[in-house]
Amino acid sequence: QVQLQQWGAGLLKPSETLSLTCAVFGGSFSRYYWSWIRQPPGKGLEWIGEINHSGNTNYNPSLKSRVTISVDTSKNQFSLNLSSVTAADTAVYYCARVAGAVYDFWGQGTLVTVSS
Amino acid sequence: DIQMTQSPSTLSASVGDRVTITCRASQSISTWLAWYQQKPGKAPKLLIYKASGLESGVPSRFSGSGSGTEFTLTISSLQPDDFATYYCQQYNSYPYTFGQGTKLEIK
16 A cells, blocks of 8 residues: 655744655555645645656746755655745645546645744 | 636535536646545545546545536535545646635535
């Protein structure tokens, strides 16, 4: 069974950089793309971007200037960095496996709050 | 970006009811549409892919249909476990986008 376990800082100040990591257990890491999706409190889902084992990425243009997604295939992990955060970046951040462009396995979610 | 609009935003229903949720795309997405169920404090769960494909392990009371710009998710006979929020997602083109959600409440 595939499991995704994510972690990272939950409280940031404006202008800081958000950093989250997702570890994948089970299944094939190299056969899939891996994605980050976020959900502001009480709101809908927003696709942030994705990466494969070779480091090929796709980003949401609305966040592209601030987002970096990276991969560490030796650990079956991938990471999200989002720079210059503001209160608008407060959200639950999820990592997920991309299977044919849909998300079939998800991490548990990490609430990231941006507040001065 | 392709905009996804769900209706209704909230739906009140009873156990045993048949319910339908609609998702409309701002342009044609063929059948590149998925449906997810989300419960409070949990990650979304994939229900339907490619508009009508039932994800493994999902009960057969869930079904999806549609193509082009209009899609529906139907639950044939609501069970207590089905009260949740449902999202559609298009994957016809980047950036992938989601509907705003439909909250299914107990009447």
